[in-house]
Amino acid sequence: MKAATTLILIFLVCCLVPCDGWARSVTDWRNKHNLSIFGPGLPGVTRAAEGEERVCIFCHTPHHANTSRSNQTPLWSRELSTKTYDLYASSSFQSNPQQPTGSARLCLSCHDGTIALGKLNGGKIIGGLSAPIPAGRASNLGENQDRPDLRNDHPISIMYPQDNAEIVASPADIRLESGMMQCTACHEPHDDQNSYFLVKDNKQPGSPLCVTCHQKNGWANSLHETLNILYPPVPPKWEVQVFACEACHVPHNAQQPQNLLRGQTESLTCLLTCHNGSLPVSQYGLMPIKNGFNQMYKHTAAVTGVVHWADEDTHDQMNSPLYPLQTHVECVDCHNPHSVSTATAAAPYANGFVKGVKVNKLATHDFELSTTEYDVCFKCHADSYEKFSSFMEILPIRQYQILPQFYIKDQFKPGNSTLGSFHPVMDKVDITRVNVVGLKSAYLARNGASVSLKGDGSSIIYCTACHDPHGSNEPHMLVDRYINAQDMSPTSYFSSNYALCYRCHDEMTLLDGASSWFTAHQSHVRNRVIPCYVCHDPHGGVNFKHLVNFDVTPNKYVSPSSPVPVYRATATGGSCTVSCHTTGTPDPFTHSYSHP
DSSP, rough: OOHHHHHHHHHHHHHSSSSSHTTTTTTTTOOOOOOOOSSSSSSSBOOSSSSSOGGGGGTBBBSOOOOEEESTTTTTTTTOOOOBBOOOOTTOOOSSSOSHHHHHHHHHHHHHOOTTBBTTTTTTOOOOOOOOOOTTSOOOOOSSSSSOOOOSSSSOOOEESSSSSTSSSSSSTTTOOOTEEEEHHHHHHOTTSSSTTBSSSSSSOOOTTHHHHOOOOOOOTTTTGOOOEOOOOTTOOOOOEEEGGTTTSSSSSSBTTTTGBBSSSHHHHIIIIITTTTOOOOHHHOOOGGGGGGGGOOOTHHHSSSOOOOOOTTTTGGGGGTTTSSOOHHHHHHHHTTTTTOOOOTBOOOTTTTTTTTTOOTTTTEEEEEBBBHHHHHHHHHSSSGGGOOOOOOOOOOOSSSSTTOOHHEEEEEEEHHHSOOOOOSSSSOOTOOOOTTBBBBBETTTTOEEEOOOTTTTTOGGGBHHHHOBBSSSBBSSSSSOOOOOOOOSSSSHHHHHHHGBBBOOHHHHHSSSSSSSTTIIIIIIIIHHHHBBOOSSSSOOOOTTTTOOSSSSSSTTTTTTOEEEEOSSEEEEEEEEOOOOSOOOEEEEEEOOO
């Protein structure tokens, strides 16, 4: 009689519900919360194996409800877990998570994987469901029955943030529980019209559910905001159609708990799926850059296995416990995945691929965001080199050695135009003090575009005009060949050995012995086969003109028994005193010249 009455009630309810609502009701045979014999699950595992026709009884009861909660609604029929949970944590997470409360505790009475699906308050088992949700299923959030793990799941039982610029203050369609985020903020347990019991269909362009709460700076119309891809399988995850946010993040059982990433680290999320060249660029507009990381010299993204923390100080050695002498680097150190775009820019301003990256950490614990490309490079390379070097790269010892060693930002300072010189990365050169005769009219950028060079000294170039940040087979990640201190001294002159210089500087003007502002370039570079690096410091410096800063390392050109090369800059030019060794015998000579 009781079973018959239940069926009659179900029939009456269904008659009152519009036809388009029938498929989403908890009584529908496709609804996974229907654990009765009419549900879609596996008998004896995720639905009743015996004659249990009741649907609501697995969660609710009109009498003898669980009294372990101070709030007795909604008449809960199940036992509640007494486990202590490991909770979500992240450096960018500003809330203080507590052990699950409220409706979240009710949901976890099934979904933490510790209590049998058919176990009611008092211990009775119904429907033959005497085991928890099987391990490995997405709906089993615990993964560890001794101490259920919620570290890789979206945080719950937290007060909804009201003072975060990247969180919507009053989200629509999200149900808060006494101002707190609980499972029911995103899930409606009785209604599965959107799959996964979501209150909004998130399998749509732009991830509508995610952006109901999250409003990341620069997200609107960014490349990732428009993503719609078939995400390849990453064991134990399967292939899945994803949009926008869910191309990188998953709300439950994420492989990388911090930031809820699909991959084991930020860079693996980027490189092992979308940016490895396996997805068609023409279809998705993706940049396949993994091959760059296969080169001899590269940024070691995804190599150290160290997690990137959103609030880390890039100069804090403690960020890299596996490599305490080398701070790690991840893709997100140079790219902001939430604002990346194809927006173009002219040097020195940042294009869409590197704009909006966190650079300088402020006293308020906020960050300055990059507006120029060199902002991104200088967050690591402004006052250091060796700490970030992954390979032993031999460097020259310069006459004017900047101390501490390799303060690259100081070498590029525009103020160097008064007493020194610099390649125009941060600012243009001063045409009244630096001669730019011999520049080509344009150079070829890494993306294949022709970039104009002006002979009036007003041109500015990017760091990436000379370096490939993803990787190169040339030392120092140079985009072209450049004989340097790591190479064997050349015995013959070949233009290809200076291909990097000749991207901008005209070889004929420099080396014809007449057109160059310093006609001895021909005798030095072509006749004596002295590489450019021996006389010039390519970044620049505060104490020398025309990038002249001799390599004084004992080598073919300098030996301890010979006078060390000396360059003395003056307001109008400078003088050089050098010893050249063409036959093994010192041959001192002095070059003096003036230049306006």
